[in-house]
Amino acid sequence: MSRLLHVDDEDLLTLFQQGDACAYKAIYDKYWALLYRHARKMLQNDDEAKDVVQEVFTMFWAKAKDLAIKTPLAAFLYTSTRNRILDQVKHSKVKARYMASLKVEMAIEAAAPDSLVRERDLARRIEAEIQSLPPKMRAVFELSRKEHKTYKEISDYLNISDKTVKKQVNNALHILRTKLTSFLMFF
Template identity: 70%
Template sequence: MSRLLCIDDEEVLHAFQQGDRNAYELIYDKYWAILYRHARKMLQNDEEAKDVVQEVFVMFWLKAQDTSIHVPLAAFLYTATRNKILDQIKHSKVKAKYMTSLKNEMENQVQPPDTLVRQRDLAYQIELEIKALPAKMREIFELSRKEYRTHKEISEYLNISDKTVKKQISNALHILKAKLGPLLIFFLLLSTTW
């Protein structure tokens, strides 16, 4: 490491800007740990700090010919890292604010008066179609979708193979999709009300 500290930044930057890949590697080796420690201190997160430093070095690589890159390299890279961290923090705050706003909007959203009636009707239609399935298929399907059992649990419970369970569930979904349509099958798979 002490050898790296003795490298003249101006010379190695010039070599890098002339396309010398080894010069880039020298810069990377010399400054990565320093920038990582700085990013880690600001972000309090190892992975985020690594990501930020990686992004800084990618930017540095892509801007090799850019005249805005100057010595001292430590100051340039430190500033680039700080700016990247500030952008990330700002983005996180905007994202958090948006998610809070969206959550509040969804919680305060008034549903049309007939929503509950339509949901009940839909659940009733689905239940009728499930009851119309062949007996063994219906039993397997209900164990999967109503009791939330895994294929393995169902196969052990009914003393049949996993492959049979998977095939029966697939067949049941195929039949229900054909009868109920894609939107209703979507409701069927996600709903916990039936």
């Protein structure tokens, strides 16, 4: 190792690419702290900075023989570190967007069973209130709202005037609104 202390970067890179592990160690020792400070400054996080530098050196080790470095070694390592940081930041943003959408989805799914229960309760309550209407009014209302018959069809079917049908439906709606208002406020 001491034999490589005064070897320049270009020769260290050549030795490393020829399989000299001591050359890799010399490069690592020379640049790790510099790259870490650079990554730490960009990321504002010690652990993430260490991880990025480690990933750069891991890539550097794994692809040693395939790398065709045309820039100075320091520039290559700084650029690799910066690119890895940018990838990480981009990934973090994607992850944050995914997590936000997942939280929204989970909130919707969590609310769904509760809202189904409330809807069923409301439907039962409405049906109970309809059943408590006076018989003639209930018959007119159910023909209008449940069977979707027109006022004319209801008047012909029940042998009453159109005005009576309209009045009965309006009265039924008024009674239902009054009785269900407090229940609906709860929802």
